Amino acid sequence: MIAHPFLLGRGAPPPGLASVALPGVPLYARGKIREMYDLGHHLLMVATDRVSAFDVVLDLPVPGKGMVLTALTRFWFEKLGAIQPNHLVSADPASWPEVVQPFADLLRGRALLVRRCRRINVECVVRGYLAGGGWAEYQRQGTLADVPLPFGLLEAEKLPEPRFTPSLKAEVGQHDEPISVDEMEQMLGLELARELERRSLRLYEEAEAHARERGIILADTKFEFGLLGEEIVQIDECLTPDSSRFWLADRWQPGETPPSLDKQPLRDYLEQTGWDKRPPPPPVPADVLLDTSARYVEAFRRLTGPKL
Numbered sequence: 001m002i003a004h005p006f007l008l009g010r011g012a013p014p015p016g017l018a019s020v021a022l023p024g025v026p027l028y029a030r031g032k033i034r035e036m037y038d039l040g041h042h043l044l045m046v047a048t049d050r051v052s053a054f055d056v057v058l059d060l061p062v063p064g065k066g067m068v069l070t071a072l073t074r075f076w077f078e079k080l081g082a083i084q085p086n087h088l089v090s091a092d093p094a095s096w097p098e099v100v101q102p103f104a105d106l107l108r109g110r111a112l113l114v115r116r117c118r119r120i121n122v123e124c125v126v127r128g129y130l131a132g133g134g135w136a137e138y139q140r141q142g143t144l145a146d147v148p149l150p151f152g153l154l155e156a157e158k159l160p161e162p163r164f165t166p167s168l169k170a171e172v173g174q175h176d177e178p179i180s181v182d183e184m185e186q187m188l189g190l191e192l193a194r195e196l197e198r199r200s201l202r203l204y205e206e207a208e209a210h211a212r213e214r215g216i217i218l219a220d221t222k223f224e225f226g227l228l229g230e231e232i233v234q235i236d237e238c239l240t241p242d243s244s245r246f247w248l249a250d251r252w253q254p255g256e257t258p259p260s261l262d263k264q265p266l267r268d269y270l271e272q273t274g275w276d277k278r279p280p281p282p283p284v285p286a287d288v289l290l291d292t293s294a295r296y297v298e299a300f301r302r303l304t305g306p307k308l
Contacts, residue, residue, distance in 0.1 A: 004109045006064050007071055007300050013293050016049040016061030017110070022103050032057050033069070033242065039097050039113070042089060046111040047237075051263060051292070053270055054277040062263070062289050066110040068296040069240045074112060075304050076238040080206060084199055086234040087114040087226065117226030117233050121169045122184055123176055124196050126204040128162045129219040130155060131245055131257070133178065146180045156219070156247075157254040162204055164197045169224070195232060196225055207239050215308045216261065216299070217252055219245035241299050261299035265291040 006013050020035050028038040032052045037044040047069040049061030070091070077088040090096065090113045093104035100107065127134050127144065134144050135155050142148060145165035153159075166184045167176040185193040200223050211218040221244035224236040237243050241262035252258045269288045275281065302308075 004064075004067055004071070007067060007297060009297070009301065013064030013290075013297075014067070016063040016289070017066060018048060018050055018061045020046050020048060020106070022100065025099055025103075033066070034237075037100070039099070041116055042097070043114050043116050044096070044100055044107075044111055045114050045236075046107060048110075051266065053263065053267055053281070056277065056279055056281050058266075058281045058284060060284055060289060062266075062292045062296070064293050065296055068300050069237055069242060070110045070112060072240045072300055072303065073237045076207065077234070079210070080203060080234075080238070083206065084203055084234050085231060086238070087117055087228070089113040089115055114235070115228060115233070117228045117235050119169075119224070119226045119235060120188065120192075120196070122179075122188065122196070122225075123167045123169050124200040124223040124225065125165045125167055125220065126162050126200050126223070127165055127220040128159055128204065128208055129217065129245075129247075130157050130159060131219050134163075134165065134220070137178075145178065154254040156252065156257055162201055162208075164200055166197075167222075192232075199223075199225070199232065199234075203234075211246070211303060212249065213307045214302045214305065215249045216302055217247040217249050217258070219247055221245070239303075241296050246299050261295045261302075263292050263295070265295065 005011050022037055026038040028036040028043055033048060033050050035046045035048065037046065047066035049063060049065045051058050051062045051065060074088065074091050077086045093108050096113050130138055130153055138144055138149055138153065142151065144163050150160065164181065165178065166181065167178045169176060181197065203223055204221060207221070208218045221239055223234060223238070226233050226235040246261040247258040248261070265288055266284065269284060270282065273282050
């Protein structure tokens with residue numbers, strides 16, 4: 001896989017890209033981070049450098065972030081494609097439809113041509129460690145996704161086995177809503193729900209083993225799926241710092257939150273400002289944005305590089 005020099009530690013990140021405009025190309029959807037363009041049977045999935053914290057999109061982008069998301073998603077789709085089909089068609093602008101060729105230089109390294117699928121509106125979350133919302137639930141009631149866990153577990157402790165904890169996919173600006181597996185089965189039907197659970201756990205197992213070989217703990221992640229006819233296809237992003245909790249394995253210790261390779265510097269700064277976590281967000285210093293960018297690049301380099 002050929003990567004932008006910035007992703008390989010050669011030079012500074014490119015200027016942050018907060019939005020993308022492709023005149024003459026229909027916009028299909030705009031999310032917190034991605035903009036999707038309608039190309040008929042295909043979509044062009046463009047990752048900007050926008051960043052959200054506490055479900056609010058900040059005013060300034062994180063330089064190079066979209067390139068990391070795109071490169072990692074491509075890496076994982078290609079690596080895991082043999083066990084789970086996905087919607088990736090091409091990351092090469094030269095092979096994209098003629099209508100987007102004028103924008104090839106802008107989009108190179110941050111866009112993927114993907115098959116258009118019917119999205120299943122459930123986020124398939126897999127947790128291997130007790131952190132985040134899972135830790136908060138366990139503290140309240142000793143459960144994870146309403147299923148009891150052993151007594152006495154610590155924050156960031158490895159679970160006895162990975163747990164599937166789905167949630168409803170929310171609209172932009174809203175929180176995802178955790179649901180039980182039973183509720184998911186009622187929504188989607190027993191067969192489809194159980195198949196998504198099985199596939200999610202298999203993907204997590206493969207990715208967790210790969211990450212550990214490279215000095216990273218995959219604490220949890222989320223997968224999204226769609227239907228192409230009757231075929232279940234993985235869609236959206238895959239195993240990026242935006243959708244996953246990556247910890248440095250040599251800094252992990254149950255009972256405390258390990259350093260993470262994601263937007264933790266940004267969250268930490270915002271927590272110190274006294275912000276009420278409602279729009280508008282406060283300004284963020286350039287050094288915090290660059291520190292966040294460096295965390296994303298470190299995740300990319302470790303996950304796609306040689307074993308440690």
